[in-house]
Amino acid sequence: MIHELPVRVYYEDTDAGGVVYHANHLKFGERGRTEFLRATGFQNRNLHETLGVIFVVRHIEIDYLKTAHLDDMLVLETTISSLKNTSFTMHQALFRVDKNGAKEAQISDMKVALVCVDTKDYKPVRVPEEVKDVFQKYVE
Amino acid sequence: MIHELPVRVYYEDTDAGGVVYHANHLKFGERGRTEFLRATGFQNRNLHETLGVIFVVRHIEIDYLKTAHLDDMLVLETTISSLKNTSFTMHQALFRVDKNGAKEAQISDMKVALVCVDTKDYKPVRVPEEVKDVFQKYVE
Amino acid sequence: MIHELPVRVYYEDTDAGGVVYHANHLKFGERGRTEFLRATGFQNRNLHETLGVIFVVRHIEIDYLKTAHLDDMLVLETTISSLKNTSFTMHQALFRVDKNGAKEAQISDMKVALVCVDTKDYKPVRVPEEVKDVFQKYVE
Amino acid sequence: MIHELPVRVYYEDTDAGGVVYHANHLKFGERGRTEFLRATGFQNRNLHETLGVIFVVRHIEIDYLKTAHLDDMLVLETTISSLKNTSFTMHQALFRVDKNGAKEAQISDMKVALVCVDTKDYKPVRVPEEVKDVFQKYVE
Numbered sequence: 001m002i003h004e005l006p007v008r009v010y011y012e013d014t015d016a017g018g019v020v021y022h023a024n025h026l027k028f029g030e031r032g033r034t035e036f037l038r039a040t041g042f043q044n045r046n047l048h049e050t051l052g053v054i055f056v057v058r059h060i061e062i063d064y065l066k067t068a069h070l071d072d073m074l075v076l077e078t079t080i081s082s083l084k085n086t087s088f089t090m091h092q093a094l095f096r097v098d099k100n101g102a103k104e105a106q107i108s109d110m111k112v113a114l115v116c117v118d119t120k121d122y123k124p125v126r127v128p129e130e131v132k133d134v135f136q137k138y139v140e
Numbered sequence: 141m142i143h144e145l146p147v148r149v150y151y152e153d154t155d156a157g158g159v160v161y162h163a164n165h166l167k168f169g170e171r172g173r174t175e176f177l178r179a180t181g182f183q184n185r186n187l188h189e190t191l192g193v194i195f196v197v198r199h200i201e202i203d204y205l206k207t208a209h210l211d212d213m214l215v216l217e218t219t220i221s222s223l224k225n226t227s228f229t230m231h232q233a234l235f236r237v238d239k240n241g242a243k244e245a246q247i248s249d250m251k252v253a254l255v256c257v258d259t260k261d262y263k264p265v266r267v268p269e270e271v272k273d274v275f276q277k278y279v280e
Numbered sequence: 281m282i283h284e285l286p287v288r289v290y291y292e293d294t295d296a297g298g299v300v301y302h303a304n305h306l307k308f309g310e311r312g313r314t315e316f317l318r319a320t321g322f323q324n325r326n327l328h329e330t331l332g333v334i335f336v337v338r339h340i341e342i343d344y345l346k347t348a349h350l351d352d353m354l355v356l357e358t359t360i361s362s363l364k365n366t367s368f369t370m371h372q373a374l375f376r377v378d379k380n381g382a383k384e385a386q387i388s389d390m391k392v393a394l395v396c397v398d399t400k401d402y403k404p405v406r407v408p409e410e411v412k413d414v415f416q417k418y419v420e
Numbered sequence: 421m422i423h424e425l426p427v428r429v430y431y432e433d434t435d436a437g438g439v440v441y442h443a444n445h446l447k448f449g450e451r452g453r454t455e456f457l458r459a460t461g462f463q464n465r466n467l468h469e470t471l472g473v474i475f476v477v478r479h480i481e482i483d484y485l486k487t488a489h490l491d492d493m494l495v496l497e498t499t500i501s502s503l504k505n506t507s508f509t510m511h512q513a514l515f516r517v518d519k520n521g522a523k524e525a526q527i528s529d530m531k532v533a534l535v536c537v538d539t540k541d542y543k544p545v546r547v548p549e550e551v552k553d554v555f556q557k558y559v560e
Binding site for chain 4: 288290291292307310311314323324325350351
Binding site for chain 3: 162163164166167170196197198199200201202203204
């Protein structure tokens, strides 16, 4: 399975080069991961309050492939590229789409490694089984 | 008429006080004005390319009424509070809504004065009649 | 007295219009107020931990006068425009400066009303006398 | 040689987790690279106007090692980790420093690959010799 989030480009996202500012691709990434989690039923607050864990970003790799511009309609695809005991890696591909939602070009490609830590002392702990079960469906 | 834009709060919007960072209310405002324009058929690019004008923010007044938090669902209401020859003022009210979309509390209240300028020398010009006609429907 | 903060414009501050994004003037404002407080010896942490209060932004009015651009050197002047029992208003004027630091043009003008609240229940309380004494020196 | 940029943490940089928002490390990175270029005499505008090239971010890898917090004083160290014909990689290490400027802990570690493109058609071109000569001094 692939999680998809539509993203519209506003002035706030752009820079004086006329393109989406490079750091803002990571903001889009966080929106995508949050909505991915919400779609699986494990949004930030639930993870924290019910399961006593949070997912912390440990490492990001991003390739900038094409530029995105003001008013562009984008779609961010999120999948799981690897799933370990206490950590997992998400793969996020950002595309520009046309009026009909068809992909025109890939804008960037991100790998985001997250660690599952408990909310008391921020030490790595196992990803909860119920979370792992759902994530499994999104493994590439 | 009132234009409504749903806004979800992500980590990118918050600060270490645990609330939506005060400057980011203005980002939400710009999203709301852009989608308002798109809804009326006059999005940024069209205004620029077809009508040779852009709307420039000249003055903002904002009241911070309540705090908004991570994962909150908000709705931003945009109307026109005054419409003059070369300028107009938009009124934007940000609310927190519950799961059913019912308004729970007003978060902030913004008045944004914009000037219509031509794209050649950035001098104030009359708001195009076709834009004014549509705006008229959103006057409070 | 006037507090001055130099501000350099980076890509992160700009938008596709080629200018400093309007909401980012408020970010500069917060930097200026923070450094103003630090200069008076009452930085955020001290206010919170020692005096049990924080200053919360309640209202902002901003006039956009000229545009600022990538690589511009700016200076933000901060003063107190009014000082009441439980609140005060700061005046922040943003200027572009030349290579020698001489002011060339005013970019924006901000009035920021802050309320002093206690850190337990966020109710308005009197601005601590020692803070008021120092602020008095910066009243316009 | 190592280029050093001091960075103060403001509310704008933080998120509701109480730490510097992960995407904002990249903003600090851009500030550091810009000031590095300015220190070498080749700031953005000069590169563009005199040499007809700009440096475009193609790939970023970042490790998040420790968290940074509101009011922290940081220092960002920038060096060149590899220098090729049409591209180069910058290494940026972010540290928290104490009151005396001594390094306390490394916060993050970034590798940023940039491509030299000409400003007409954005095709990769050779890094100008005069730039390469200066960069050579900062190679690790």
